[in-house]
Structure formats: structure tokens, C-alpha cells
Amino acid sequence: MHVRGRPIPKVPTRISGLDEVLEGGLPRGRTTLISGGPGSGKTVLGLQFLCSGALAGEAGVFVTLEERAKAIRQNARAMGWNLEKLEKAGKVVIVEARMFGGEVLAGEFDIQGLLAIVGGHIKKIGARRVVVDALDVLLRVFRDPLQERNELYRLHEWLIDRGLTNILTAKTHREAGPALQYEYLDFMADCVIRLDHRVIGQVATRRLRVIKYRGSGFGTNEYPYVIGGHGLVLFPLTKAELAHQALGPKVSSGLFGLDAMLDGGYRSASCVLITGTSGTGKTTLTSTFIEAACRRGQRVLALSFEESRAAMVHAMLSAGIDLRPALRAGRLLVQTALPEAMGSDDHLIRALQAIDAFQPDHVTLDAVSACVRMGSEQAAFDYLMRLVSILKERGITCVMTNQITGLVGSDEELSGIGFSSVVDAVIQLRFVEADQAINREILIVKSRGSAHSNRRQAFSITSMGIQIGNNPPGPTLRRQGNGGKGGAE
Amino acid sequence: MRHTSKTKLQRGQAWRGHYRFRLFMAGKGPNSQQALGNLRRLCQEFLPGRYTIETVDVVKDFDAAVKDNILVTPALILVQPLPRVTILGNLSNRQKVLLALGLTEASS
Numbered sequence: 001m002h003v004r005g006r007p008i009p010k011v012p013t014r015i016s017g018l019d020e021v022l023e024g025g026l027p028r029g030r031t032t033l034i035s036g037g038p039g040s041g042k043t044v045l046g047l048q049f050l051c052s053g054a055l056a057g058e059a060g061v062f063v064t065l066e067e068r069a070k071a072i073r074q075n076a077r078a079m080g081w082n083l084e085k086l087e088k089a090g091k092v093v094i095v096e097a098r099m100f101g102g103e104v105l106a107g108e109f110d111i112q113g114l115l116a117i118v119g120g121h122i123k124k125i126g127a128r129r130v131v132v133d134a135l136d137v138l139l140r141v142f143r144d145p146l147q148e149r150n151e152l153y154r155l156h157e158w159l160i161d162r163g164l165t166n167i168l169t170a171k172t173h174r175e176a177g178p179a180l181q182y183e184y185l186d187f188m189a190d191c192v193i194r195l196d197h198r199v200i201g202q203v204a205t206r207r208l209r210v211i212k213y214r215g216s217g218f219g220t221n222e223y224p225y226v227i228g229g230h231g232l233v234l235f236p237l238t239k240a241e242l243a244h245q246a247l248g249p250k251v252s253s254g255l256f257g258l259d260a261m262l263d264g265g266y267r268s269a270s271c272v273l274i275t276g277t278s279g280t281g282k283t284t285l286t287s288t289f290i291e292a293a294c295r296r297g298q299r300v301l302a303l304s305f306e307e308s309r310a311a312m313v314h315a316m317l318s319a320g321i322d323l324r325p326a327l328r329a330g331r332l333l334v335q336t337a338l339p340e341a342m343g344s345d346d347h348l349i350r351a352l353q354a355i356d357a358f359q360p361d362h363v364t365l366d367a368v369s370a371c372v373r374m375g376s377e378q379a380a381f382d383y384l385m386r387l388v389s390i391l392k393e394r395g396i397t398c399v400m401t402n403q404i405t406g407l408v409g410s411d412e413e414l415s416g417i418g419f420s421s422v423v424d425a426v427i428q429l430r431f432v433e434a435d436q437a438i439n440r441e442i443l444i445v446k447s448r449g450s451a452h453s454n455r456r457q458a459f460s461i462t463s464m465g466i467q468i469g470n471n472p473p474g475p476t477l478r479r480q481g482n483g484g485k486g487g488a489e
Numbered sequence: 490m491r492h493t494s495k496t497k498l499q500r501g502q503a504w505r506g507h508y509r510f511r512l513f514m515a516g517k518g519p520n521s522q523q524a525l526g527n528l529r530r531l532c533q534e535f536l537p538g539r540y541t542i543e544t545v546d547v548v549k550d551f552d553a554a555v556k557d558n559i560l561v562t563p564a565l566i567l568v569q570p571l572p573r574v575t576i577l578g579n580l581s582n583r584q585k586v587l588l589a590l591g592l593t594e595a596s597s
Binding site: 095096097098102103104105106107108109110111112113114116117119120121138141 | 513515516518520521523524527547548551552554555558559560561562563564574575576577578579580581582585586589
């Protein structure tokens with residue numbers, strides 16, 4: 001029992017994003033119910049909880065009532081968890097408690113046998129965590145609803161009496177009528193988490209929702225999650241408060257001319273959108289930034305939905321931008337993907353994993369316009385909003401390109417697919433026809449928290465890089481952070 | 490619950506040998522005690538002198554429960570003759586138990 005006003009003890013799940021939603025983790029020594037349809041990831045969540053506990057020195061017992069222990073081990077292996085090793089080390093025990101259905105029922109019975117088996121294993125390895133997967137299979141044995149409920153409370157009490165932090169999973173079927181078949185489970189458990197797996201616009205999406213959490217606050221939204229190569233990952237991004245970092249000091253765009261127009265360069269931790277029709281030099285401008293940043297020793301993650309790494313490197317060579325040294329030095333990481341290859345959730349998790357692993361100072365994205373091919377405009381919007389939100393929270397600069405269709409001045413198009421609120425600076429590139437020649441022009445449409453030029457400037461792409469106005473072409477050698485100037489908000 | 494002396498034993502080709510039972514119990518739980526009582530009564534009536542009951546307390550001997558995959562108690566396993574039969578519950582449903590064990594009260 002918790003004392004009102006004082007936080008109850010919790011056990012972190014170490015599941016990315018979930019602890020944030022649960023404000024710290026699952027209730028220690030209490031029961032958490034996880035329900036969801038087939039394939040929603042209940043078993044994976046349970047396994048992940050046990051494995052992270054085992055690795056942190058807290059042993060656990062996994063009671064599988066449905067799948068064979070072998071299948072559970074395979075499941076775990078697919079997620080990169082070596083259960084066998086943890087079993088050998090005495091950190092995890094899998095109890096295969098499968099009902100066969102061939103038994104004859106003759107009179108009343110109870111689950112003392114199961115409790116004895118689980119209890120024996122718990123004692124043997126000193127387990128503090130228990131996962132029972134899945135309750136509905138256990139309950140199926142009882143033909144009488146009252147007895148079913150009694151046995152469930154017996155299990156619940158038994159686990160609580162021993163101070164075991166436990167997860168009970170239960171299958172739900174939408175077709176099965178009123179929500180959960182075993183409604184009283186919700187009342188019994190201290191924490192109830194619902195996993196939902198549905199298909200929207202031909203793209204499979206998964207949502208997690210915390211229904212209740214006795215004695216604790218929790219995020220009340222539906223949170224998208226994916227089951228990736230390392231288990232569940234959540235995106236608790238729709239937090240009530242924005243936790244964006246303030247815009248940081250100026251960081252050079254790589255071009256002296258553009259830095260001058262921007263009063264020193266891009267603001268770090270801001271979101272910069274470079275927009276223009278095809279061929280105006282958006283990717284070249286972005287690559288200029290990448291090359292200069294890497295040369296200053298910073299790390300850049302380039303997300304490309306347009307071309308392969310090789311094609312990108314090759315194309316930039318003709319514009320005098322050599323990205324190879326940055327790649328060799330491990331300062332530039334290029335992650336490419338076909339937008340239609342997976343859902344936006346999967347794209348996001350892929351990007352997040354790269355961000356976590358690579359710890360970049362800046363992220364570039366080429367191009368916003370390609371993201372629509374992730375499924376729908378809504379999917380692209382979700383992806384971009386969440387990505388930019390995370391980058392801002394972490395103080396990472398984001399430079400994105402957006403290809404527009406040609407109607408210059410169309411405001412909706414300027415900010416990409418309507419997410420202008422998170423975009424801090426917009427740079428517009430365009431072609432102008434004059435004296436039977438096509439010239440390029442660059443304009444700073446907006447630049448939050450900074451003075452900036454309001455003039456269109458002519459620029460050209462030479463074999464030595466971009467040349468703006470009369471400035472010499474190619475990258476500047478200016479150092480980052482020399483401009484607190486113009487930095488006041 | 491008829492007690493007739495005319496009861497005839499039938500089990501396929503009528504097993505005339507020894508019956509071995511293993512009864513899994515949970516300590517002194519009421520269902521377990523009832524099961525033991527019901528089983529003893531039934532054996533004395535139908536299998537006098539040719540039965541053995543081995544009891545296992547899962548609370549004390551969890552390895553045995555693991556070995557036979559006993560999840561609920563009480564649980565009765567007919568070890569001999571084969572095929573192996575598992576009956577769950579306190580064995581209060583006598584007809585069901587007899588049927589499962591292949592012991593029928595020949596009624597006419």
C-alpha cells in the first residue's frame with residue numbers, strides 16, 4: 001500500500017519510452033496486467049522486462065502456458081536476447097506449464113500445482129520478477145466463472161505475498177464483445193496496460209495505452225510503438241509539455257555568403273527547412289553544411305529517402321563537395337531507406353536508433369516531400385513532427401529539404417506538409433529566368449530568433465561548391481560558436 | 490453411489506492386474522484431502538487388494554510436479570495400466586472417474 005503523496009516504489013522496465021509513460025516503471029511487488037490481441041507484443045514485453053531485470057541482477061521466472069519454452073527462446077533470440085545464457089547463469093527460468101486439454105475433469109481443483117512449481121523455481125534462483133503468459137489459457141481449464149475468478153485472485157495474492165513484481169498477460173479479442181473477456185482482471189491489477197494492433201490505411205500500427213495505475217500518475221495518451229530488433233520501443237512524444245531545448249549558438253551553414261545572410265549561420269538545435277523545386281540545389285546546400293560540420297569535428301546523421309549513399313557522395317563530388325573523408329572519419333553516418341519500405345513508425349524507430357547509437361550534433365533529412373510515400377500525408381506528418389520534436393529535445397540541429405512543385409510563393413508548400421510550427425528557419429531556393437538565362441536565387445523566408453537578410457541573392461553551383469553573390473565559392477573555414485551575436489531571444 | 494455386490498469390472502479386455510495411481514496433492518488443502526478419500530473408497534470397492542496409491546505433495550516436492558507437468562491439484566494419474574490417464578479435481582464426480590479409468594458399473 002502506498003502512502004498518498006509519496007511516490008510508490010517502481011521497477012524500471014528499460015523499455016524505451018515506456019518508463020516515461022509509466023513515470024518510472026512498473027509497481028514494485030505488484031501486479032501489472034497486459035492485454036492485447038494476437039501479435040500485439042505481450043510476450044515480447046514480458047520477456048523484455050525479465051531480460052532487462054536479469055541483466056541488472058534481478059532474477060525472474062517466465063511461466064509460459066501456451067508456447068513451448070523452445071519457441072520462447074527463439075522469440076528472445078530474434079530480439080537479440082540470449083535467454084539460454086541467462087538461464088545457465090541462473091538469472092532466468094522458463095517454466096513450460098502447458099495444459100493439454102486431454103485431462104478429465106472430475107470435481108473441484110485449484111492451481112496449487114502451478115504455484116508449487118513456480119514457487120520452487122523462485123526459491124531456487126531467488127527470483128524477484130514473474131511473468132505469466134497467458135492467463136486466458138490457464139483460465140480456460142476452469143469451466144466455472146466463479147472458480148476461474150477465485151483461482152486468479154489466488155495467483156494474484158500468492159505473487160503479492162511474496163513481493164514479486166509480476167506481469168500477467170491476457171489475450172483480448174475485439175470480436176469477443178464487451179472489451180475484455182476477463183473484466184475483473186482490470187480491477188485486480190495495480191497497473192493495466194492495453195496493447196492494440198490495428199491497420200490504418202494499409203499500414204499496420206501499434207498503440208499502447210495505460211488504463212490505470214494505482215497510486216501513480218501516468219501518460220494518458222495512446223502511444224505508438226513498434227517491435228523492432230530489440231523489443232518494444234515507444235514514442236511517448238505527445239507529452240503535455242514541450243521539452244524543446246532553447247535554440248543554441250550559431251553554427252556555420254558552410255558558406256560564408258549564407259552565414260552572412262543568416263547573421264552568423266543556422267541556430268544549433270533549430271529546425272531548418274530548405275525548400276525549392278527540383279534541381280535548385282537543396283541537396284547541394286545540405287551537403288555543404290554536412291561537409292563543413294564534419295570538418296569541424298562534429299557528427300552528422302544524414303537521413304536520405306531520395307538516393308543511396310554512393311549516389312549522394314558521387315553527385316556531390318561534381319559540385320566540389322567531398323563527403324568521403326567525413327565518412328572515413330566516422331563523423332558522417334548516412335542512413336538510406338525507401339519511404340514505402342515500411343510504415344512511418346518503423347522509419348522513426350530506425351532513425352531514433354541511429355540517433356541513440358551515433359549521437360550526432362546535426363541531422364539532415366532529404367527530403368520532407370518523399371515522406372508522403374510512407375503511406376499518407378498524415379503518416380509523413382506524424383513522422384516529421386515526432387522526429388523534429390525529439391531532435392529539439394536533444395538539442396540536435398535538423399536541416400531538411402523539401403521539394404515543391406513549382407508554384408513559387410505557395411505558402412502551404414513552403415513549410416513542407418503543414419508542420420511550419422516546428423520549423424525555425426526557411427530557406428527558399430528558386431530558378432529565375434533573365435536575359436535568356438536561368439539563374440538561381442536564394443532567400444531567407446524566416447529565421448526565428450535571429451536577424452537575417454531580407455534580400456534575394458543570386459547564387460550558382462560551381463565545381464568548387466556553391467557561390468553566393470560575390471563571395472568566393474566553397475565552404476567557409478569559420479569556426480562554429482563564434483556568434484553569440486544575434487542570439488538573444 | 491450404488492453399492493452393489495454384482496458390480497462387474499470391465500476395461501477393454503478387462504485388466505486383471507495391479508493398478509498404480511499417483512495422486513498429486515497440495516498440502517492439506519480440502520480438495521486434495523477429498524480426492525484422497527474418494528480415491529481410497531473407490532479402490533477398496535472396485536479393486537480390492539490390487540491397487541497402489543502413491544501420493545505426492547507438490548508443495549514439498551515440486552520437482553515431481555515439474556516432471557509430470559502438474560499445474561492444478563488435486564490431479565490423479567493412472568500410471569498402470571496404460572494408457573496413462575490424468576484426472577483433475579477432487580474426484581467427487583464418481584461416474585466420470587470410473588469412466589475415465591475404464592471401470593464401469595455394469596448396469597442392467
